Amino acid sequence: MAEDLRGKLGAQHLPLRDQVLAALRTAIIDGDYLPGERLTEDRLAEDFGVSRNPVREALRVAEAEGFVVILPRRGAVVASPSSEALADMFAVRQRLESLAARLAAERATAADVAALRALLDQGHAATEQQDLRRVAELNSVLHLRILEISGNPWLSSIAKALYLHVQWVFRLGAAERAPHSWAEHIQLVDAIESGDGERAERAALAHLDAASAAAYENAEGGYRPR
Template sequence: MARQWEMSPEHVVDARPATTVGALHLPLRQAVLDALRSAIIDGTYLPGERLVEEEIAARFDVSRNPTREALHALSVEGFVEIEPRRGARVATMNARWAGELFEVRAPLEGLVARLAAQRRTPADLVHLRDVLGAGTAAAAEGRLDELPALNTEFHMSLAAAAGNELLAGTLARLSDIIRWVYAARISMRSTRSWDEHAAIVAAVADRDAERAERRGAEHISAAAAAYED
């Protein structure tokens, strides 16, 4: 049975002649890249599954060039592995790979929480609590498909409250990989993860920078331990 998934509205590609490609809001390669990345993150394509260039090109009604370029871009991002004479497949997450990601994230998230506690505005706190409420409710009600996006929104909102654009940009570049790893283990920590988020927000609300940093780092360490189990 053919897979059913779509590009977002701004990425919709129809069967018009190639001369209309320049009129697209984003380059064709970017449209295919974004759609493929989303399909990998949400589990449409599973770790280790082959990604056949011709099939993907036909699915999107595009030529093989933007498809090939998108696959190479995803290999740089870590989502795809390309083997000579064997083609592309979805990358396989392993303990070492995930461990390296968590090693990078723990100090970053701790710093984000510390700075957010020091710099957050009342509006930042309102937004953090709104996202926290949405995530906690989704976890409690078993709406697991909503949690990866809400988890990303929580951490990026915390980064915005930290008021450091370089730090926020660093986390943004990791956000898709983080979301992929989170989705792979989501059922294990759905409620506990949002309890940890609540502890971070409480420290940020109290402007307790040291406690916020500790809670932020502990949250990532707990996620790492759950992934290894």
């Protein structure tokens, strides 16, 4: 990972702190840094090929976002999504995604459905290949695409930060969850294609019930993504 990141930071037209923050988020979401893992400033500076100052600033923001916990005398460690955090996340997802699914069923064009089917194919292929990083990414892409298809711009605008955490939580349990999730996604897209808003809403809620149960189980068992 360090080799991939080294040399890239500093070349972008963003403050260095923001570049480090984006790289740190990605590394946590992708499972390169695992829950409970210690993140010293020296280590991150070495990994990202930068000085300690932008690392320190990025860690403060990552803590505010819930990806990192800074502990007295121990420093920064990768956060572990708690039951309370999961409950908050899924409470929002239930309202957001059920409405989006209903609206998408009412408004989706043939091209929209074709785009969702293409994502399903990509997700199935990534699952078969055990490319769990890609599976988690595609999971968020699919849900965000449904939010776009809903035609309500507020749904998409408020979801961007949320789906960083959705992707992270999914990635942590993807080894067991991915095959079931993509089967549920097929049912959801079928419901959207049918044009039946109530059916699509039910499919979204059933999917979220299964996703939340898997996330709680993974949290209780300890996070060990493979």
